[in-house]
Amino acid sequence: xxxxxxxxxxxxxxxxxxxxxxxxxxxxxxxxxxxxxxxxxxxxxxxxxxxxxxxxxxxxxxxxxxxxxxxxxxxxxxxxxxxxxxxxxxxxxxxxxxxxxxxxxxxxxxxxxxxxxxxxxxxxxxxxxxxxxxxxxxxxxxxxxxxxxxxxxxxxxxxxxxxxxxxxxxxxxxxxxxxxxxxxxxxxxxxxxxxxxxxxxxxxxxxxxxxxxxxxxxxxxxxxxxxxxxxxxxxxxxxxxxxxxxxxxxxxxxxxxxxxxxxxxxxxxxxxxxxxxxxxxxxxxxxxxxxxxxxxxxxxxxxxxxxxxxxxxxxxxxxxxxxxxxxxxxxxxxxxxxxxxxxxxxxxxxxxxxxxxxxxxxxxxxxxxxxxxxxxxxxxxxxxxxxxxxxxxxxxxxxxxxxxxxxxxxxxxxxxxxxxxxxxxxxxxxxxx
Numbered sequence: 001x002x003x004x005x006x007x008x009x010x011x012x013x014x015x016x017x018x019x020x021x022x023x024x025x026x027x028x029x030x031x032x033x034x035x036x037x038x039x040x041x042x043x044x045x046x047x048x049x050x051x052x053x054x055x056x057x058x059x060x061x062x063x064x065x066x067x068x069x070x071x072x073x074x075x076x077x078x079x080x081x082x083x084x085x086x087x088x089x090x091x092x093x094x095x096x097x098x099x100x101x102x103x104x105x106x107x108x109x110x111x112x113x114x115x116x117x118x119x120x121x122x123x124x125x126x127x128x129x130x131x132x133x134x135x136x137x138x139x140x141x142x143x144x145x146x147x148x149x150x151x152x153x154x155x156x157x158x159x160x161x162x163x164x165x166x167x168x169x170x171x172x173x174x175x176x177x178x179x180x181x182x183x184x185x186x187x188x189x190x191x192x193x194x195x196x197x198x199x200x201x202x203x204x205x206x207x208x209x210x211x212x213x214x215x216x217x218x219x220x221x222x223x224x225x226x227x228x229x230x231x232x233x234x235x236x237x238x239x240x241x242x243x244x245x246x247x248x249x250x251x252x253x254x255x256x257x258x259x260x261x262x263x264x265x266x267x268x269x270x271x272x273x274x275x276x277x278x279x280x281x282x283x284x285x286x287x288x289x290x291x292x293x294x295x296x297x298x299x300x301x302x303x304x305x306x307x308x309x310x311x312x313x314x315x316x317x318x319x320x321x322x323x324x325x326x327x328x329x330x331x332x333x334x335x336x337x338x339x340x341x342x343x344x345x346x347x348x349x350x351x352x353x354x355x356x357x358x359x360x361x362x363x364x365x366x367x368x369x370x371x372x373x374x375x376x377x378x379x380x381x382x383x384x385x386x387x388x389x390x391x392x393x394x395x396x397x398x399x400x401x402x403x404x405x406x407x408x409x410x411x412x413x414x415x416x417x418x419x420x421x422x423x424x425x426x427x428x429x430x431x432x433x
Contacts, residue, residue, distance in 0.1 A: 003178035006067040007171055010074035017075065021082050025089040035090035042087040043097050046104040049079035053108040060174075061115045070174055076108055077167040102159060106134050109166040113190075116173040126190045130197060137201040158203055162196035169193060209262060215252035216268040219245040223276030230283040236406050238280060239341045239413065245276040246334045250374045270310050277337035278306035281344070288344045288353060298354050302340060305361035306333050312365075323369075326376040327428070331363035335370070338417045346410025371424045 024030025034040045039048075053076030060069025083101065087093045110131055117127040169189045176184060206214065222245030229238035252269060282299040289295020309330050317329050343356040371377060 003066055003070060003174045006070040007074070007174060010071045013071065014074045014078035018078050018081060018085075021085055025085070031090070034086055035092070040086060042083040042092050043094070043100065045079055045083040045086065046097070046100055049076040049083070050104050050107045052076045052079070054111065057112050057115065060112070066174075066177075073108075073112065073170070080105060080108075080163065080167075102163075103138055105163045105166075106138060109163070109170055110134060112170050112173075113166065116170070116177075119177070121173045121176050121186060122169075122190055123187050126187060126194065130190065130194050133194060133197045133201070137197065137204075158196050159200035162193055162200055165189060165193050165196060212252045213262055213264065213268055215248045216272045219248040219252065219276055220268070220272035222248065223272060223280050226276065226280035227283050230280060230287055233287065235284060235287070235345055236409055238284060239345060239409055242276055242280055242337055242341060245272070246337070249273065249276070249334055266314065270314065273310055273333050274307060277333040278303050278310075281337050281340035284341060284344045285353075285357060289350060294354070295350070298357050302336075302357050302361050305364040306336060309333055309336070309364040326372040328370050328372065329367050330365060331360065331368070331370055332372070333364065335373075335417055335420060336360050336364050338413045342410045342413030342417065344410070345406040346414060369428055370421070371427050373420060376427060377420070377423055 021034070024034055038044060052072050056069040056072025056076060058069075059065040059072065063069075080101075083097075087097060113122060113127050113130070116122045117124045169186065172189065173186055176186060203211065203214070222241045226238040226241035226245070229235070229241060249269075249272070282303040285299040285302060286295055289298070310333060312329070317323060320329070323329065339360045340357055343353045343360075347353050347356075
């Protein structure tokens with residue numbers, strides 16, 4: 001059996017297993033067993049998944065039983081979500097569990113990364129750098145934090161995203177080890193894993209109330225970097241920088257709600273959004289039109305629409321009691337940036353681009369309602385599908401960094417927006433009387 005077929009079948013089996021736990025928690029019989037039997041305790045599952053993952057690694061690399069090894073490793077990776085599911089569903093969250101869960105992750109994904117590195121599929125030095133950062137974060141920095149501060153050593157969002165990316169990288173290396181020919185962007189993914197690992201450590205040393213502001217600053221940096229890439233005539237890199245900014249923007253509001261923030265937080269968030277989702281697409285519009293007068297007008301209209309959209313949210317919509325939680329008046333500025341960037345990258349006909357930009361500007365300032373992607377749409381899907389979506393995003397961004405195809409990226413952005421708009425309208429229609 002090829003690795004590709006084995007991965008597809010393993011994902012189907014693992015998804016079925018996860019959904020089985022979700023269903024069991026909703027039944028009295030299943031909930032009783034999952035919440036009381038010791039072998040279903042989240043800490044026990046953490047140990048089980050390390051054992052299963054290591055056994056799968058030995059089968060894959062030592063015994064050449066790749067299909068079974070892939071199945072066991074995939075089950076182990078998905079069980080990372082199962083232990084959290086049971087911990088929350090059965091109220092079994094403990095400080096000890098929060099500490100050993102990241103350790104179990106590292107014991108699961110670092111060994112196969114080392115094996116793949118010495119097979120020539122990953123940069124050996126890069127993997128050892130990741131191992132050094134991970135070991136330092138797990139033991140040295142955790143000790144410093146627990147000994148000298150009152151901060152939490154539990155995994156943060158950067159650590160969780162990093163774990164998803166590491167698991168995705170291993171699955172991708174298994175694809176590269178197959179007969180299927182794929183572009184090799186494994187080292188780009190490895191570099192992102194290292195950056196996220198260092199970010200996870202840094203955020204543990206920072207007071208929680210600064211989380212939202214730091215994420216807004218990272219979004220602002222992405223916007224500035226995106227503008228620089230546009231001026232360098234590297235539109236694909238600019239669009240990817242804005243996609244990274246959208247990820248930071250997705251979490252800054254959550255961090256503010258969860259941990260609080262500073263007085264500068266709302267202003268910093270708006271400045272970051274205006275730069276990333278208003279300024280960078282505007283510069284790309286000007287570049288698309290060779291800096292002539294008409295594209296200048298189109299760009300200014302779009303920029304003012306984003307600015308008005310952000311001002312209206314702060315001045316009026318935030319206090320509008322007729323709006324449900326997670327519902328916006330007008331198209332959210334990150335979605336508007338997705339359309340503007342996608343149009344500039346996909347179409348060669350500038351008149352089509354200008355028409356799409358004007359339509360987007362109208363949607364931004366309109367009272368047509370849209371829902372929040374993270375707070376509304378993602379909550380309608382099981383966690384396993386969110387993880388799979390994370391895999392797809394990681395693969396897509398890494399692939400685009402490798403191939404740098406503007407039209408392909410533009411098509412992906414436009415399709416993603418259409419999917420978001422359709423789901424948004426569907427969810428809002430269900431709420432209507």
